[in-house]
Each structure stands twice: as structure tokens, then as C-alpha cells.
Amino acid sequence: MSALALLVASGCGRDEARYRWERALLAADRLADHEDYRAAREAYVHLSTGDMAEPAREAELRYVQYRLAWLSEREGDYRAAVLGYQELWGNEQRDEIAAKAMYRVGYIFYEPLGRREDGLEVWERVMTAMPDTIAAGKALREILSHYDREGVPREALKFIERLYPRLHDTPIDDNLMYRYGQRLRALGSEDGAEKAFRRVIDDHPTSGLVDDAQWELADLYRAQQRFDDALLILRFITENREESWIVGSYDSEYVDDARFQRGIILLDALNSHEEAEREFWRFLDEFPESILRDDARWNIIQSRLAREDGDGARDGCAELTEVEPESRWVDDCETIVAALNQGASPRSLRREAAD
Template sequence: MGRCAEAIAIAIAIAGCVPTISQPRGEAHLDAMAEAGRHHSHGRDREAAIAYERAAEHAERRVDRDEAEWRQAQALRREGSIDDALAILDRIAERTPIARRTVRARFEAARLRLERGERDCALASLRVVVRDHPSHGQASRALVLLVRALREESDDVALAELRALDGHVASSDLHDDVLTHLAEIHLARGERAAARALYERIADEHPYPQGERWDDTLWRLADLAEQDGDPRAAIAYLERMITPRSEGIPPGSYTQPRMPDAALRIARLQRDALRDHDAAARAYRRAYDAFPTSRVRDDALVELGELQLDAGERDAGCATLRRATGELEVGAAHRRALQRSARDCR
């Protein structure tokens, strides 16, 4: 069995072990780590690597040895000694039980091997990270590299891998990433119905507030609906994004980054696509009132004033723009309010 195959087999065997996180100790170890840190801060990577090696030799515990060797490998990588760095990363990744640098070392070794063109071994290691450690912080990055490499072969190969992962990591933090990659490939192939069905699954199976891709997914669904000429469906997706916050569930502030933009986008769709003045006015007021710290509320207030003026509601529109010029800080919305007021509210 080759070195790469042996490493993969060991990684699979230890996949269920619990990471170790603890404070370093040992005077000789700590002194060597401090010396290595000084070399690193001055860009002396070779000297840093030597000091980190000495720190690893003096480590009293495995976790401290792993950390010193991890930093040694990074120093060697920076100075161009990739073979030496890979040997150390493999050594860290193969140790049992799993510790805090185990998965990171395997991912970093796979990344370096991809860069060197060692595709088969790199992909095998990436699969270990993705399949056996799907909730690890490196799993999402490993999946990106894996999918990118497989798509270089063909989209069909990447889709087959992702479909297998769909069931394998369904209960993990990585599942919505897997579904997103699937949807993006289908969309790139022009298979819009398949992509939309996958985005719907993300929104349903990984909902707010735990789902990390939930708001982006609903935004993407709104994009697809709007492109298909269905503004009401687009609004429904955006309303779904805003509803949890407006209901206050769960308690506290859980505003997702897309929520204020969704509120403003709803107002614009009501105004431009549906030509519903009253609904647009209500949506603009909500975008302004519901998100007091948002950067879009300036636009919401000014666009409400413009909407009112365009509908012949001069008194209401001018009052809204006066409020905008009085409340808003200097910016594009403020300047637009001043210009429209000067023209229509003398």
C-alpha cells in the first residue's frame, strides 16, 4: 500500500474521535515556540522551522507537538520546501486519536498536492475531509476544491459525487453546501427546474436561523422567478425571508444580511413590475421602519417620496422628502432627495 493510501485508511479509522483543545505547557517547548515566533515575525522562515522542530521535540503532550509541527510545516511551505512540509502534514494527519490540527493538516496537504498536480491523492484526502468530517471548519473549503477539480473532468462526474454526498452528509452542516453546488451546476447547464428544486430544498431543509445559506437561497429563488417573468413568486420568496424577523422568532435580533435588501426589493417589484402603488408604499415604509440600522432605509424613504410625487400626491411626497433631507446623512439618497425637492416642492 502506498503512502497516500495508508494515510487515507488511517484517517477513515479515526474519523469518529474527539478533537483535543488545551493550553500548551513545558518550559523548553514554550521557549522554542517563542523563539520560532520571533523568527517568523521577521520573515526568517528557515530559522522559524528549525525552532518549531525543536519545540515539537520538547513538547510534553501530543497536542503541543502537533501545533509546533503544524507551524513548522507552514514555515517550510513559505520558504518553498514543499516536500518537507507535506511529510510533516501527513504525519500530523495520520496520528490517532484525532486532535485539533488533524483535519486541517489533511486539508492543507490535499491543497498543496492539487497545486503540484498530484490529483488522485489530493482528491482522496479531500473526500476524507468532506465525508468523514462534514461539520469541520475545513469541510466547506474541501468541498469547493473537490467540486472544482471534478468539474474540470466533467459536470457529470461532479454531479455524481455530489448526489452521493447528498445522502451521506444530510444531517451535517455541510449539507446545504452540497445542495448549493448541485444547484449551481444544474443552473450552469441551463436546467433551471432542477436548480430551483434544489434551492427549494435548501430553504426547506436548512431554515432560518440555523441555515447559513437560507437568505441567499431565497434571494436566488427570487432571481429565478423574476427572470421567468413571475414577480409575484419573487415577492413570495422575499416575503418568506422577512417573515421570521417580523414575527420575532426566535427572540432577539436575528437579522440576516439579505433581509433589508429583500424588503426594499419587494417595494421596487410592487412599484415597477406590478404597478401597485399602495402595496409599494407599504413595502417602502416597512423597509424604512423595520430595519433602523440598515444602509437601504435611506433609499426606501427617498423612493417612497418619489413614488408619492409620481402619483400626484404632492403634499405627502414633499413631506416625505423633507423628512429624508432632515434625517438622512450626506449620501446619494440625501442628494437625490434635495434635487427632487428643489424641483417639485418649492
């Protein structure tokens, strides 16, 4: 056999061994997910020992080790679980598996063992040691939820203020600042909240929390009756969607609400009725399947009534009844049309917008 043939044969052998290992891992995961813990443990141990472990990558063997510790946790053997998890973040290991393991140790201390201070301390270590991991964000939420449950929101502020200098310019920076803004607003510090949300937007333009911060900011401006500022921020959210279509990235979860709320502000707060109607038509065009579509049509009718456009209101009611026959507004439309037919002033029939 030639050297080339030997290389091809050995390569095929490795591919086959690799395939068997991956299939065995999937089978072990299924056993664990179906709570057959004894069989799952045997399968994971087999995967990580002897010749069977040879095709596995280091990260995959660490995953198997994580699952073995997880099995101990599920079985209530917390000492074994903690020891297993600790092996994964010892020796300066800093990856997602290490962060998940440290997070689980924090959970074990906090919840089943009732050692809350120890749990909080471990979660803080996740954040400071591995701020670039998913587990760091989960640890932050756990710590802040603790303060919320305890009814001590100012302690949450102090926690963020203490940690922020250490975590500034790390991947969790935006998350800290966003949570800080939320809690400042809840405590009535609107100026502080505005600055915090602005920092998320300005300092972290590619963050996944930019839309959240913009939405919070628009809601704050609306509550302060700074309607032009609110409209501007809501427009930014809708433009984010248009840009995401062009570059093929994400679509904001707030974009339909942003378009709808622009219409509400124009209709109710600024009395810009024609502009409000245009905004609601854009909403219907962009989000034809939205659960708010009948509300948008109702608000179009309200904009026409406010402009003394009785014929337009009739047409709007007829269209709403035809397109959305199950809408909660159908009966109200019948009342409006009957009153218009009896000569009532359209403006006198204006109702509250659907917010």
C-alpha cells in the same frame, strides 16, 4: 509541609508552567507570522520536546506539529511539508487539525506541484473522511472552483451527484445541496434549482446556508415573475432577523436587502404603491445607516408620484434633500419639484425605482 500545602504548591507550579508554555506559543506564532521561519521553527521544536512540552495538551502539540509542516510549506520544502501533514491524519486521527493538514496536502499537490488530479483526490478525501470539519467545506469550494475555471460546469454537477449519496445526512450535506442548486440554475435547470434550494431550507432548518438558499429562491421566483412567492420568501428572511433578536442568535446578512427588495416588487411589479411605501419606511426605521437609505427615500417619492400625490412627492424630495444632501437623487428631485410647480401630472414624472 502538609499534604494540602504540597498539592497547592504543585498546582501553582503547573499553572506557572502552563502560562509560560502558552506565552511561548504566542511568541512562536508571531515569529512565523512575521516570516522569521528559522526562529519560529526553533521555537516550535522547543515547545514540543522535553520538559517544555509537559504542560501542553495533546491538541496543542498537534497544532505545533501542524505549524512545523506549514513552515516547511512556506519555505518551499513540499516533501517535508507533505510528510509532516500526513503524520497528523494518520492512525485514524479525525479532528480539525487532521482535516486542515489533509487540505494543505491537497493544495500542495494541486497548486505548487501542478498535480491537479492528486490534489482533487485528496480534497475529496477530506470531504468523505471528515465531513464535519471546516476544511471539508473549503475542499468542496476548491473542487467546484476547479470545474468552474475549467469551464465544465456539468462536471461539477456530476461530482456532487456522485458524492451526495455518501455524504447525505452528514454535516456537509447542506453545503453540497446548496452548491448543486446554484449550478443547476446557472445551467438553466430552474425546476431542479428550486428543489435543491427547498431541500436546504426544509431538511436543514438550522443551517447557516438557509438564508442563502432563501435568497437564491427569492431571486429565482422574481426572475420567473412569481412575485407573490418571492415576497413570501423575502418575508421569511426578514422574520429570521426578528426571531434572531429575540433569541439572541445571528442576524441575516440578507435581511436589509430582503426588506428593500420587497418594496421594489410591490412598487414596480405589483403596483401596490401604498404598501411599497410602508415597506420602505420600515427599511429606513430598521436600517438607518444602510447605504441604500437614500434609494429607499427616492422609491417612497416614486410611490407617491404613482398615486398622483404631488404634495407628498414634494415633501419627500424636501426631506431627501435635507437628510441626504449628497445623494445622487437631489438633482432629480429639483427637476421633479420644478415640474410639479409648473402643473405637471405627478404620475407623468414617475421615474424608475432605485433597485
